[in-house]
Amino acid sequence: xxxxxxxxxRDLPPATxxxxxxxxxxxxxHAALARRPHxxxxxxxxxxxxxxxxxxxxxxxxTAVLREALAAYGL
Amino acid sequence: MDxxxxxxxxxxxGEPAAFDAVYDAFNGRLFTFLRRLSxxxxxxxxxxxxxxxxxxxxxxxxxxxxxxGPWLFTVARNLHVSYVRSRVLEDSVTGALAPFWPSGAxxxxxxxxxxxxxxxxxxxxxxxxxxxxxxxxxxxxxxAGLDHSDAADVCGITPEALRQRLHRARxxxxxxxxxxxxAGEPALGDTTS
Numbered sequence: 001x002x003x004x005x006x007x008x009x010r011d012l013p014p015a016t017x018x019x020x021x022x023x024x025x026x027x028x029x030h031a032a033l034a035r036r037p038h039x040x041x042x043x044x045x046x047x048x049x050x051x052x053x054x055x056x057x058x059x060x061x062x063t064a065v066l067r068e069a070l071a072a073y074g075l
Numbered sequence: 076m077d078x079x080x081x082x083x084x085x086x087x088x089g090e091p092a093a094f095d096a097v098y099d100a101f102n103g104r105l106f107t108f109l110r111r112l113s114x115x116x117x118x119x120x121x122x123x124x125x126x127x128x129x130x131x132x133x134x135x136x137x138x139x140x141x142x143x144g145p146w147l148f149t150v151a152r153n154l155h156v157s158y159v160r161s162r163v164l165e166d167s168v169t170g171a172l173a174p175f176w177p178s179g180a181x182x183x184x185x186x187x188x189x190x191x192x193x194x195x196x197x198x199x200x201x202x203x204x205x206x207x208x209x210x211x212x213x214x215x216x217x218x219a220g221l222d223h224s225d226a227a228d229v230c231g232i233t234p235e236a237l238r239q240r241l242h243r244a245r246x247x248x249x250x251x252x253x254x255x256x257x258a259g260e261p262a263l264g265d266t267t268s
C-alpha cells in the first residue's frame with residue numbers, strides 16, 4: 001500500500017473487544033452450531049417427505065377425476 | 076480444494092473447530108471495522124455478535140467457493156446500514172432531530188480518548204467526521220485490508236464506482252486532517268501576546 005493516507009489508516013491500532021464479550025459471542029455461536037444439526041435433520045426429513053405426499057395427493061385427485069369421467073359416460 | 080474451501084466445507088458440516096478458525100482470523104478486523112464505522116462500542120459489539128450468528132445460521136447454505144472475508148464484511152456492513160436506518164426512523168418518530176452521529180471534532184469519543192498518540196487521535200477524529208459511505212470505503216481498504224474488487228462487492232457497487240468513492244473519501248479525509256491541524260495550531264494573537 002503506497003498511498004500515505006491509507007498507510008496511516010492501516011497503522012491505526014485495532015479496536016479491542018472485551019475478552020469476556022468475545023468469549024460470550026463464541027459460546028453463543030457454538031451453542032447455535034450444536035443445535036443446528038437436529039433442526040437441519042427435521043428440515044431434511046420434511047423435504048424428503050414432501051415429494052411422496054404430493055404424489056399421493058396427485059394420484060388420489062387423478063383417480064377421482066377418472067372415476068367422474070367414467071361415471072359421466074355411464075361406464 | 077484450497078484451504079478456504081476446505082474451511083467452508085467444514086463450516087457447512089457445523090464443525091466448531093472450523094468456526095473457531097474463522098472467528099480467530101476475522102473477529103478483530105470485523106470489530107475494528109464496525110467500531111470505527113458505527114463510532115460506538117456497544118453498537119459495534121452487538122453488530123459483531125449478529126454477524127457471527129448469521130454466519131452460523133447460513134453456514135449450511137454457503138457456496139463451496141465462498142470467500143469468507145468479503146462475506147463477513149458484507150454482512151457486517153449490511154447490518155450497520157440496517158441499524159442506521161432503524162435509528163433514523165426512531166429519531167424521526169421521537170422527534171429527536173439532533174445529528175445522528177455526534178461530531179468527533181467537537182467532543183472526543185471514548186474511542187478517541189483511548190487512542191494513545193496525537194496523530195492517531197487526529198486520524199480518528201478526521202475519520203469520524205466523514206460521511207458514512209466515505210468512512211466505510213476507507214475502513215474496508217485501509218484498515219480491513221480488502222482489495223478493491225472485494226471492497227466493491229461488500230459495498231454492492233462496481234469496482235469503478237468504488238474507485239471514485241475511494242478517491243472522494245481520500246480527498247475528504249485529507250481535508251479533514253488539514254482542518255484538524257489548523258484547529259490545533261495556536262491562534263496568531265496567542266503567539267504575539
